[in-house]
Amino acid sequence: APRPERRDLGDLKISPLALKIAQEQGADIREVAASYPGQKIGKKEIFEFIEARKEKTKSVGPAPSPDEEIRPLTGALRAMAEHMAVSAQTAARVTTVAEVDMTELAKLRTALKEKFKRDYAVKLTFIPFVMKAICAGIQEFPILNASLRRDEIILHRSVHIGVAVDTGQNLLVPVVKDVPQKSIVDLGREVQRLTGKAREGKLSLQDIQGGTISLTNAGVFGALLATPIIHQPQSAILWIGKVMETPVVRDGQVVIRSMMYLCLSYDHRIIMGAQAVQFLQIIKRTLENPYELLIP
Structure with missing residues (x-):
């Protein structure tokens, strides 16, 4: 299969698919690039960055009470927060x-x-x-x-x-x-x-x-x-x-x-x-x- 077209973003290079995934998941592409200096960013790097961010912020909290609903803070909402x-x-x-x-x-x-x-x-x-x-x-x-x-x-x-x-x-x-x-x-x-x-x-x-x-x-x-x-x-x-x-x-x-x-x-x-x-x-x-x- 042909490789995806890559798009220049200043000093960054990212495939269109990786850019789309980053936007959907609320990942700042420049933060991703900082984790992979000098590399071209593909979907593999995006998913690795997202998982690393999850692990970094993961914490064990008290179990929810019956009148509580737990919603994970993810994607674009997490990026905004x-x-x-x-x-x-x-x-x-x-x-x-x-x-x-x-x-x-x-x-x-x-x-x-x-x-x-x-x-x-x-x-x-x-x-x-x-x-x-x-x-x-x-x-x-x-x-x-x-x-x-x-x-x-x-x-x-x-x-x-x-x-x-x-x-x-x-x-x-x-x-x-x-x-x-x-x-x-x-x-x-x-x-x-x-x-x-x-x-x-x-x-x-x-x-x-x-x-x-x-x-x-x-x-x-x-x-x-x-x-x-x-x-x-x-x-x-x-x-x-x-x-x-x-x-x-x-x-x-x-x-x-x-x-x-x-x-x-x-x-x-x-x-x-x-x-x-x-x-x-x-x-x-x-x-x-x-x-x-x-x-x-």
Whole structure:
């Protein structure tokens, strides 16, 4: 039988079958490669790595009581749990919050959503607008688009935004590349494509690598506030909540506006509080004046 085609991943080489197995089992391919330095990675190495990980973490616990159900932590869920723990132990995480008036953007979305569906086959959400607002903030405060590597701060010239997707089984973060160069239509189409692939379990390694900052939307589930964990090795993640009709004071009058919370978690080792607050204020101003975002 012919040997499987091998795919270059930077300095790594892995067969398509091995890559598929690693994704299904939640194995970080770079951790696998570290266990087999200089070798080409096939399915044999993937299975050996998975078994070694199981043995390493295996422990004997008390027998479950009749009212307990034991579920093994395996695959992608285990990989996510390990990543969350590493991030919480690594970054000096701080979360700051701002409130944004989404009334004008909600009107704009309502006016455009049928056109987007008809002309572009895109379901228009707030996400593309928030992504463009993040880029506006990074333009003024590039430190939010940076990573810390030992004693070096790496400022990324490109903006690649990871968008969290709840698949019902786990949380995946596919990456939209080169966001500043894309239009609202382009971003809507790309988010829709990656979200679909995530929920179908068809994301490639390229789809989930290279993020420089992340965005997560729990507002669709009714959440208002959160303190999100940073996706390593990034230094910031923006969380957006539910848009709610809220009484607010404008020009001395109480009026009803569509309000939403922005929650920014950032690594205080390299990002100062004043920078984070001003970054959020740029996002707020951009979203409150959304029409300019439609200009190519």
